[in-house]
Amino acid sequence: MTDQTVKFSVLCSLFNWMQRSKSSAKKRSKFRKFLDNFCKPGDYFSAIRLILPSLDRERGSYGLKESVLATCLIDALGMSKESEDALRLINWRKGGAKTGANAGNFALVAAEVLQQRQGMASGGLTIKELNDLLDHLASSGNREEKTSVLSELIKKTNAQEMKWIVMIILKDLKLGISEKSIFHEFHPDAEDLFNVTCDLKLVCEKLRDRSQRHKRQDIEVGKAVRAQLAMRVSDATTAWKRLHGKDVVVECKFDGDRIQIHKNGAEIHFFSRNFFDHLEYGHGMSNIIVQNILIDRCILDGEMLVWDTSTNRFAEFGSNQEIAKAAKEGLDSDQQLCYVAFDILYAGDTSVIHQSLKERHEILRKAVKPLKGRLEILVPNGGLNAHRPSGEPCWSLIANNVADVERFFKETVENRDEGIVLKDLGSKWEPGDRSGKWLKLKPEYVHASSDLDVLIIGGYYGSGRRGGDVAQFLLGLAERSAPNVYPRRFISFCRVGSGLSDDELNALLTKLKPYFRKNEYPKKSPPSFYEVTNNSKERPDVWIDSPEKSVILSITSDIRTIRSEVFAAPYSLRFPRIDRVRYDKPWHECLDVQSFVDLVQSSNGN
Numbered sequence: 001m002t003d004q005t006v007k008f009s010v011l012c013s014l015f016n017w018m019q020r021s022k023s024s025a026k027k028r029s030k031f032r033k034f035l036d037n038f039c040k041p042g043d044y045f046s047a048i049r050l051i052l053p054s055l056d057r058e059r060g061s062y063g064l065k066e067s068v069l070a071t072c073l074i075d076a077l078g079m080s081k082e083s084e085d086a087l088r089l090i091n092w093r094k095g096g097a098k099t100g101a102n103a104g105n106f107a108l109v110a111a112e113v114l115q116q117r118q119g120m121a122s123g124g125l126t127i128k129e130l131n132d133l134l135d136h137l138a139s140s141g142n143r144e145e146k147t148s149v150l151s152e153l154i155k156k157t158n159a160q161e162m163k164w165i166v167m168i169i170l171k172d173l174k175l176g177i178s179e180k181s182i183f184h185e186f187h188p189d190a191e192d193l194f195n196v197t198c199d200l201k202l203v204c205e206k207l208r209d210r211s212q213r214h215k216r217q218d219i220e221v222g223k224a225v226r227a228q229l230a231m232r233v234s235d236a237t238t239a240w241k242r243l244h245g246k247d248v249v250v251e252c253k254f255d256g257d258r259i260q261i262h263k264n265g266a267e268i269h270f271f272s273r274n275f276f277d278h279l280e281y282g283h284g285m286s287n288i289i290v291q292n293i294l295i296d297r298c299i300l301d302g303e304m305l306v307w308d309t310s311t312n313r314f315a316e317f318g319s320n321q322e323i324a325k326a327a328k329e330g331l332d333s334d335q336q337l338c339y340v341a342f343d344i345l346y347a348g349d350t351s352v353i354h355q356s357l358k359e360r361h362e363i364l365r366k367a368v369k370p371l372k373g374r375l376e377i378l379v380p381n382g383g384l385n386a387h388r389p390s391g392e393p394c395w396s397l398i399a400n401n402v403a404d405v406e407r408f409f410k411e412t413v414e415n416r417d418e419g420i421v422l423k424d425l426g427s428k429w430e431p432g433d434r435s436g437k438w439l440k441l442k443p444e445y446v447h448a449s450s451d452l453d454v455l456i457i458g459g460y461y462g463s464g465r466r467g468g469d470v471a472q473f474l475l476g477l478a479e480r481s482a483p484n485v486y487p488r489r490f491i492s493f494c495r496v497g498s499g500l501s502d503d504e505l506n507a508l509l510t511k512l513k514p515y516f517r518k519n520e521y522p523k524k525s526p527p528s529f530y531e532v533t534n535n536s537k538e539r540p541d542v543w544i545d546s547p548e549k550s551v552i553l554s555i556t557s558d559i560r561t562i563r564s565e566v567f568a569a570p571y572s573l574r575f576p577r578i579d580r581v582r583y584d585k586p587w588h589e590c591l592d593v594q595s596f597v598d599l600v601q602s603s604n605g606n
């Protein structure tokens with residue numbers, strides 16, 4: 001049998017079986033039997049890319065998240081947008097009589113809708129045909145084309161098979177088996193090889209024979225490497241103890257995009273942590289890289305950020321794509337992309353990951369000529385240190401004792417940076433490692449006292465376990481027309497989901513449910529006492545139909561706030577969390593916009 005003849009229904013049986021079975025060992029052995037009985041070694045990739053869709057980079061992105069997929073499926077099935085089933089797909093997160101138990105799981109809701117339209121019999125789609133159609137789906141540029149590929153898939157499958165295809169498109173099969181186990185069952189060296197190449201096709205092709213061991217392969221320029229990651233620790237003392245006796249460097253934890261720059265002459269790649277090549281960064285960065293990286297071939301590890309030339313500091317997280325786009329269009333701006341290299345993995349014609357971090361820092365110093373606000377290196381006593389105004393914290397420091405770490409951490413927090421990373425200067429760079437060679441320490445959420453007591457103005461349905469029920473809230477700040485007068489308007493300001501136990505959340509929902517006003521497709525304008533923007537991210541699934549009926553939540557958050565374009569208020573919170581529900585506090589004592597802005601500005605030192 002080959003992938004030309006093996007039916008996708010066989011793979012679906014494996015998926016169904018794996019999903020039902022609780023035992024990881026049994027899942028693994030069933031996977032092995034599938035490979036042995038149904039796949040020729042030459043076809044491993046065809047099957048495994050469907051089992052591990054999130055690791056497959058051979059085809060581009062489908063550009064189909066649940067909401068667009070819903071619209072395409074509705075068209076592919078020829079349904080009216082107003083029909084009950086179409087609304088179930090669009091409002092897939094919501095519960096209700098029909099969607100019931102499946103709410104929050106798009107693939108299951110889709111399967112229910114498809115069940116009534118597709119026969120039980122499989123259309124006989126083969127694995128090869130499925131891969132060809134998925135290629136077509138990824139390469140098609142517009143919705144009509146995507147819709148026509150989906151209708152072809154629907155013709156060739158039954159609802160069960162189509163459900164799995166939807167999960168493959170959404171890149172999450174929920175099989176209850178780790179990618180590590182799949183790799184280990186496939187070949188004992190598969191994970192290692194994947195970590196240094198991020199190339200699933202190559203892994204499937206090179207490791208066809210399970211009994212033949214593969215010599216450890218080193219990294220190569222042009223092939224993304226699985227990023228080394230940091231382990232979280234709770235405080236400086238714990239971090240110091242874990243690195244006991246080691247030479248330790250502490251670095252600022254920059255808040256941008258983790259990017260590996262691969263330079264091979266004029267060829268440059270910008271690989272993200274998910275090993276996508278972000279070529280858009282080339283517009284702002286390629287020339288700088290060519291001119292300021294002094295060796296022909298190298299791999300740098302670091303963070304892509306935005307530098308603001310008017311304030312002489314890094315901009316807040318989140319504007320990288322916008323600035324890359326502005327650079328492409330040649331627009332003038334005070335903001336520019338800036339790459340901070342904190343490591344080097346390859347230099348000249350050799351991998352350097354086996355050398356110590358201390359040695360790699362020296363190589364990095366020689367390989368890169370820093371250019372202020374464009375290309376920086378993060379090494380102790382050099383690089384970015386030189387650019388900080390005196391008195392401000394440096395970005396990287398050799399720590400001699402725990403007090404050094406604590407001081408550095410405190411300064412970092414005061415500077416409103418994300419946190420710190422501690423690294424063993426004697427350690428190698430390990431692809432995919434999170435075992436504690438790098439430790440991260442982030443500021444605790446700062447309790448914002450009773451000052452951040454804000455009103456619930458809307459709710460969002462959850463997914464997964466919380467599907468069908470409101471699981472997140474849209475919060476509002478009061479707009480006061482005069483002191484001592486009850487506020488009449490509330491300005492949307494942030495969205496929050498975490499912090500409450502299941503019992504606390506259920507109690508809150510019981511109280512609020514009678515006042516939910518649904519905001520389902522087509523979305524209507526909000527109740528008149530709420531001010532929101534037109535940003536779709538902000539639009540909740542339900543509104544609280546009057547502020548007097550609502551409840552105040554006490555919110556804690558990362559000490560930093562972010563400027564907000566999504567919400568109506570000028571600032572929002574980063575990493576907000578519900579501290580407690582204030583049933584005791586009346587709705588009209590909600591924090592007002594002006595007090596919040598004052599609070600933000602005073603904590604930002606403005």
Ligand code: ATP
Pocket residue numbers: 227228229230231251252253254255256257258273303342378421440
């Ligand atoms: P978080 O959400 O806390 O960033 P994460 O899961 O994305 O966590 P971690 O492994 O916990 O990733 O932290 C490492 C990340 O921190 C890196 O992927 C990188 O993007 C970022 N980072 C920023 N500054 C540094 C630095 N100096 N050294 C290493 N990583 C850094």
